[in-house]
Amino acid sequence: MLNRSGNTKYQIKDAQQVYRQLSVSYEKIDSTSKKLVAFADKCPNIDENDISSKARYATLCRNIRMYAVQVLQNFSLSTRRVPTEDEIKQARDAKQRSDNELMEKVILSIPGINGKTLELSEELKPFIQQYYQVLQYMQQAKLAGRDDEVKLLESNLEELAQAMRVAHQN
Incomplete structure (x- = not known):
């Protein structure tokens, strides 16, 4: 399909x-x-x-x-055997738990946001995912020695953190 x-x-x-x-x-x-x-x-x-x-x-x-x-x-x-519905459901649940744990780690790394009181709302999930991706890009840029790109990504992180604080307060 x-x-x-x-x-x-x-x-x-x-x-x-x-x-x-x-x-x-x-x-x-x-x-x-x-x-x-x-x-x-x-x-x-x-x-x-x-x-x-x-x-x-x-x-x-x-x-x-x-x-x-x-x-x-x-x-x-x-030839792998076909997974059952239960095995697929377990894999999806494990992936969801892994994603949630990753989001919680990212939330705790965001300056100015108290992760303990933060409820993971659907509105904040895209921000958190984007924040994590920018963190990954920034690490790659640091390893490659691209300082100008690191500075730009740091400012992006600050903007994202500010947007999340605003969304969290609303």
């Missing part, structure tokens, strides 16, 4: 459907390679008296089967 930005958004049921199709394909490959090994014993097109051809045919069929098994093992090891 396409979202507004033009990106494709998949749902769990889509992944489960693809996983089932993949499992069916694995089963088909497995059964086909088993049939090839069974044909190795019968090989109707080879003269019964030609032992070397019969042995080569049997070896070829066994090698195909071994390769198919190896491919299936590699694919099954590299």
